[in-house]
Amino acid sequence: xxxxxxxxxxxxxxxxxxxxxxxxxxxxxxxxxxxxxxxxxxxxxxxxxxxxxxxxxxxxxxxxxxxxxxxxxxxxxxxxxxxxxxxxxxxxxxxxxxxxxxxxxxxxxxxxxxxxxxxxxxxxxxxxxxxxxxxxxxxxxxxxxxxxxxxxxxxxxxxxxxxxxxxxxxxxxxxxxxxxxxxxxxxxxxxxxxxxxxxxxxxxxxxxxxxxxxxxxxxxxxxxxxxxxxxxxxxxxxxxxxxxxxxxxxxxxxx
Amino acid sequence: xxxxxxxxxxxxxxxxxxxxxxxxxxxxxxxxxxxxxxxxxxxxxxxxxxxxxxxxxxxxxxxxxxxxxxxxxxxxxxxxxxxxxxxxxxxxxxxxxxxxxxxxxxxxxxxxxxxxxxxxxxxxxxxxxxxxxxxxxxxxxxxxxxxxxxxxxxxxxxxxxxxxxxxxxxxxxxxxxxxxxxxxxxxxxxxxxxxxxxxxxxxxxxxxxxxxxxxxxxxxxxxxxxxxxxxxxxxxxxxxxxxxxxxxxxxxxxxxxxxxxxxxxxxxxxxxxxxxxxxxxxxxxxxxx
Numbered sequence: 001x002x003x004x005x006x007x008x009x010x011x012x013x014x015x016x017x018x019x020x021x022x023x024x025x026x027x028x029x030x031x032x033x034x035x036x037x038x039x040x041x042x043x044x045x046x047x048x049x050x051x052x053x054x055x056x057x058x059x060x061x062x063x064x065x066x067x068x069x070x071x072x073x074x075x076x077x078x079x080x081x082x083x084x085x086x087x088x089x090x091x092x093x094x095x096x097x098x099x100x101x102x103x104x105x106x107x108x109x110x111x112x113x114x115x116x117x118x119x120x121x122x123x124x125x126x127x128x129x130x131x132x133x134x135x136x137x138x139x140x141x142x143x144x145x146x147x148x149x150x151x152x153x154x155x156x157x158x159x160x161x162x163x164x165x166x167x168x169x170x171x172x173x174x175x176x177x178x179x180x181x182x183x184x185x186x187x188x189x190x191x192x193x194x195x196x197x198x199x200x201x202x203x204x205x206x207x208x209x210x211x212x213x214x215x216x217x218x219x220x221x222x223x224x225x226x227x228x229x230x231x232x233x234x235x236x237x238x239x240x241x242x243x244x245x246x247x248x249x250x251x252x253x254x255x
Numbered sequence: 256x257x258x259x260x261x262x263x264x265x266x267x268x269x270x271x272x273x274x275x276x277x278x279x280x281x282x283x284x285x286x287x288x289x290x291x292x293x294x295x296x297x298x299x300x301x302x303x304x305x306x307x308x309x310x311x312x313x314x315x316x317x318x319x320x321x322x323x324x325x326x327x328x329x330x331x332x333x334x335x336x337x338x339x340x341x342x343x344x345x346x347x348x349x350x351x352x353x354x355x356x357x358x359x360x361x362x363x364x365x366x367x368x369x370x371x372x373x374x375x376x377x378x379x380x381x382x383x384x385x386x387x388x389x390x391x392x393x394x395x396x397x398x399x400x401x402x403x404x405x406x407x408x409x410x411x412x413x414x415x416x417x418x419x420x421x422x423x424x425x426x427x428x429x430x431x432x433x434x435x436x437x438x439x440x441x442x443x444x445x446x447x448x449x450x451x452x453x454x455x456x457x458x459x460x461x462x463x464x465x466x467x468x469x470x471x472x473x474x475x476x477x478x479x480x481x482x483x484x485x486x487x488x489x490x491x492x493x494x495x496x497x498x499x500x501x502x503x504x505x506x507x508x509x510x511x512x513x514x515x516x517x518x519x520x521x522x523x524x525x526x527x528x529x530x531x532x533x534x535x536x537x538x539x540x541x542x543x544x
Contacts, residue, residue, distance in 0.1 A: 054441055083449055091447045101442035105460050105538045115446030118456060147538035167446055 005030040005065060005202050006022055009092040012059035013046055013226075020046040022226035023060070028171070035213035038223035039249060044206045047223070048173050051204065052095050053086050063092065064092055065170060071074040082140045091119070094164030098176040108159045109133065109144040112166045120167065127166070134162040138192045154185030158192050165196075172196065174205040210253060214238055222246045317499065318515065327516040333412055333491060334478045339416060340417030341477070342470070345424025350454060352429055363425065367400040370422035376483050381416035382406060383487040395537030412484035427469045431462030463535040471528040475521050482513075492516050 004027035006242040013021040021043045028034045028202055036044040062069045069089055071078045081089070103111050103218040117123045136143045138158040148156050149255050157177055164172060174193065178186040190212050197203055197216045207213055213220050214234040221231040222241075230243045241247050305311075315325060351363035370378065385392070386402035393399030435458050443453035485494035494511040 031461055052445060054444060087444070087447050087449050090445065093445075095442075095445035097438060097442060097445075099438055101436075101438040103439065103442070103457055103461075105464075105535075107538075114450075114456065118452065119447040163446065 002029060003066065003218065005032075006029055006050070006204065007063040008047070008060075009062075010060035011047070011057050011062060013043075013050055013052060013055060014058050019226050021050065021057070023234060024226070024228055025060075026221060026228060026231070028117070028204055030170075030202055031200050032218045033197045033216050034219045034221060035217040036204065036206045036221050036223060037208070037210065037213060037249075038229075041225075042223040042225040044221075044223045045175055046226075048095075048175050048206050051171075052093050052173055053090060054095075056077055056080070064089070073220060079091075080131055087119075091167055092170050094169035094172045096157070096160050096164055096172070096174045096177050098179050099159045099181070100148070100153070100166075102156055102160055102163070104148050107145050108151070108162075110141065111148070111159060112163045115163070115167050117239070118247065131166055134165050135159070137165075137195075138162045139188070152185055154188045157189045161189075161192055161196070170202065172203045174202055174203065174207070176206050176208065177196045178207070178209060208253075210238065210250075222249065281337075307506055309511070309535050310505065311508075313505050314511050314515075317505075317509060317512050320499075322495045323492060323512055325366065325492060325514075326492030328333060329489070330478065330481045330491040330493075330516075331520060333409075333416065333481045333489065334474070335411055336478050337416035337420055337481070338474050341412065341420025341424045342428075344418065344421025345426075345428050346459075348425035349420060349428035352425065353432060367422045367425055370419050375415070376486060377482060378419055379411065379483055379487050382411040382415045383408065385411075399471065408484070408487050408489040411487050412481070412489040415487075416477065416480060420473065421475060424470065427466055427473065428462065430469075431464075431466035432458060434465045435461045444489065456486070458536065464532075466541065467528065467532050467535060471524065475524065478520055478524075479517060500534065 007028075008024055008029040011021050011024045012019070016253060022045055023042070026034070026047075036047065036153040038044050038129050046055060051064070055069065061071070067089070070081055070086060072081060073079075102108075103114065106114065109128065109131055112134060113124065113127040116127040116130070117124050132141060132144065135144055138161055140155060140158050140162065143155060143159070148159070151159065161177075176194065178189050181189065186209070188208065192217055193203070193205070193212070200235070205213075205217070217234050219231055220234050220237045222229045222237060222243075222245075224245050230237060230241060230246045237246065238250065241250060288495040348363045348366055351359040352367075354360050354363075385406045391399050391400055392402045392405060422430060432454075438455055439461065440453055448456065481489075481491045482493040484491055485497065488494070493513050496513040500506045500509040
């Protein structure tokens, strides 16, 4: 079996006395789409934030492309990496937020070239050309000069996906990308994500869209109270869940 | 949504169609009366000042004498330089205040506490009299000088006003930084930015929009605070006016001259502030889609 692109092993994350992640392990192979489902407070968003190191894990380890994230082992002890080293590791992942988080003082195009030009030091002309190609890909080419406040939620989220893709990440993280959208705008964002999955991008998606998960995911992971309860291909997990907790969650969501 | 049909069958009787009836203009008797009263009081005040013991000719005569013009120029120069120092210090201190490093944040809080907690005039006098504490100042091994020579009225006023202003400005800028959504910082991190680059490129430009109106307030305050530097012999406009009336005893006339110049400078600042606000309002306007 190949080495997974993302390997999560026995990860713990606490906020004070609250245990958000209680020994989570998970593999994501290159080219796979894995959807995390579960009730709010189950730890799925926290897990995503730990992969992107917006949250620091308190135990266990996360490996991306073979490299341990956020820490370095020296003489049997783990040492946290510096902020600059973490920023460099983050370049391998792209993050799409629930609330889009586009930069409101920049146009769509400026949002997308900000990272490539400022962080990756690419030539502005080349970055702009690549950004326009990405905007065409998410169906936003004619909105390049618009400010985020002039766009609908669905348009903002598609621009945010283009911004994450502009950094050429090897793993895309989606944190409930359609939860803040009006119902009629969900479809356009899911369509972009479907196209991205079909193109072979490795994706880890926190979502409540079970229809999307069933159709696109290679694996679905059901989390509850900071642990992975059950993981499996959509046909098995959604239609024939083994665990009672999974069954209870699914019947509550579908009903 | 489609419009409702003109006459649905089930509307109740007894409510006539008023859509063709004109609506009469309202008479605002209260407004007219209060406006009249205020105008009468204003007219009385203008008359009182016009016929009071003020030699308006002398006011006009001294309005543009070189000493006064130099004074207002020195006032503006000092206000601009001290404000620049204040904004620089204020930005640094605001970022320190929000730092996760407890030493940095405590030192920043201490600075704000100390310089906001003591009168500005006292701080100016301390800077001017620094020679009493440190007769010789400088960078050890590189350069030293006698404090009496270095702490000129200009430098004392600049340090006193600028450092005091930094304490107030830091709170204004901190409020601006806090007003920016935490998701903005996370989004900046997610595209690989470090803390300082995220502040400079993403957070501060958005904070500016919130910060400029109170900063305009602070700058107006600064223009008038420069008058306190007259106690340490800095030749700003109030100091110049005082020097003239010590000689000719036209106290009120020269105070009015100084007042005129302060008002003029503050008035000229307003359009400047509006231009700045427009520059930082990028992306906030919401034209029709």
